[in-house]
Amino acid sequence: MxxxxxxxxxxxxxxxxxxxxxxxxxxxxxxxxxxxxxxxxxxxAKEDLLFEIYNSLFTEQTAGLDRIVAQHSDPATTIREIIDDLVITTAARTRAVTVFGREGSRLDAQRWQTLQAAWRRYQDRVRKVIREAQESGEFSSTTSPEVVSWAIFGFTNDIHTWYRPDGPKSAAVIAKELADFVLNGLSKKEDGK
The missing domain is CATH 1.10.10.60 (Homeodomain-like)
Known part of the structure; x- marks a missing residue:
């Protein structure tokens, strides 16, 4: 180190x-x-430390998203890999997420806006994957890309409050279950089946 x-x-x-x-x-x-x-x-300054604690995780997650999207896989695989990356990286850094959730308001307006702008770009990229798959007919359009992404991000943003590395399910298992849940909601069901 x-x-x-x-x-x-x-x-x-x-x-x-x-x-x-x-x-x-x-x-x-x-x-x-x-x-x-x-x-x-x-x-x-001390505030730089607080900013970098979260920014380092978010930078890692953004790089993961870039890598996943660049693979040009089918939409279901892409969403599954995004969820997998988010859950696993967040679970690995629960203390950093906890610190930021509790102390993030201490950041000055410029640092806060920097993180918010990066976060909006991240959300928009995920929503774009969902929207394009809905427009092409690969995903159901019953639920908007915004609501689907809020479900994913709401879940991952709260992992630090309940996830335990020694708990009954690993981060990888949790990621798979969340991806199954999300993709089931996005699947095109025929004749109500």
Whole structure:
């Protein structure tokens, strides 16, 4: 783990344990085992740490979406892979999601708007996959792409509140069940069967 990663890991742990406001830069550097100079080499302020904790996860998820969409698979495979990626990456970083959910309001307007703009682009790309499959007749158009995406994102955004790595179902199993659920709702059923 490099210095930047050590600092981020320490900040994430401390923000989760005691909250953003109660955590000092000195505590972060002590937990990371680095100097303040090393921290300030990568981050100009404590708020940068909070932003990067979530941004690093979202950057990973955006790269996953880019990779999945670039494969030009059929829509069902694409949606399944998107859900799989979202569930697994979110489950792997539940502490980061918890910290951001609890402390994200501490971000200044510019950082918040940066994340919101990236999030809207992500949602729009997923909705585009659904919309195009509905327009081509591959998916049922009973439910709008917006509602389908809200179901996916609402589920994945709340994973941090209930998922446990040692629980009865792995993230991969949960992802498969969610994808089955979503794709069943999007399937074209014939004659009400």
């Amino acid at each position: 490099n210095t930047r990663e050590k600092v981020l890991a320490a900040a994430e742990e401390l923000f989760a344990e005691q909250g953003y406001d109660a955590t000092s830069v000195q505590q972060v550097v002590a937990r990371a085992g680095v100097t303040k100079g090393a921290l300030y080499h990568y981050f100009s």
